[in-house]
Amino acid sequence: MAGGNAIRGSRVGAGPMGEDERGEAAPRRQVRYFCAHGHVSSPYFSVDAEVPNSWDCTRCGMPASQDEQNPPPSPRVEPYKTHLAYVKERRTDEDGAAILEEALAALRQRRRL
Template identity: 45%
Template sequence: MAHSSSGFRGTRVGVTEGAGLKNQGEDPLGERLPRICVSYWCVQGHETRPVFIKLPEDQIPEVWDCRRCGKTASRNPDSAPGQEPPDDGDGYKSHLDYVKERRSSQDAEEVLAGALRRLRARGGLAD
């Protein structure tokens, strides 16, 4: 079952209209389904262009997550260009943000000191 906001509505990439079993018909590939590319812009000006199966305008999502920064992007490039969307706590986090949640600065210093000791013991790092 496809997610209700999915633009592909249960199809897979490469699936074509009229595609059946490989041993059926003369042209097993059928006709390619029409697709459209939709532009979304986030508050930082990044453009994201996902590809959807051609759907009615009201079924294409109004917002999409930016692929560069993870913020919410809209289809209107002029909508609230300088305003940050409300932070709902589920925002984008970098790998470093997750590491900082798990380790304190003291833990980081201990891990770094241990790694440097091992490198120096192998002769891979000068004092």
């Protein structure tokens, strides 16, 4: 006796092939977006949908626009700042020296007690 699996050879979600069984596809249009690296992304949008002015490139992740001659520039990447870098932005070396001297004086005072 053969195995009792009636859907053998199929996969989940498999259905009849062809537009006759599925129905008509919704009307859509393809829009081309160009990034600064020369990549082209061509997503499809519904005819009724509002097409965005910019799109993220599917190859490099850079911003892309519909203008092939003037793609958007690469975004400026700020370098990572450490906590010390932020502190140095807020305080001068003289302020830091004064705060350090005050903290050392308080530490010395506690150790004497």
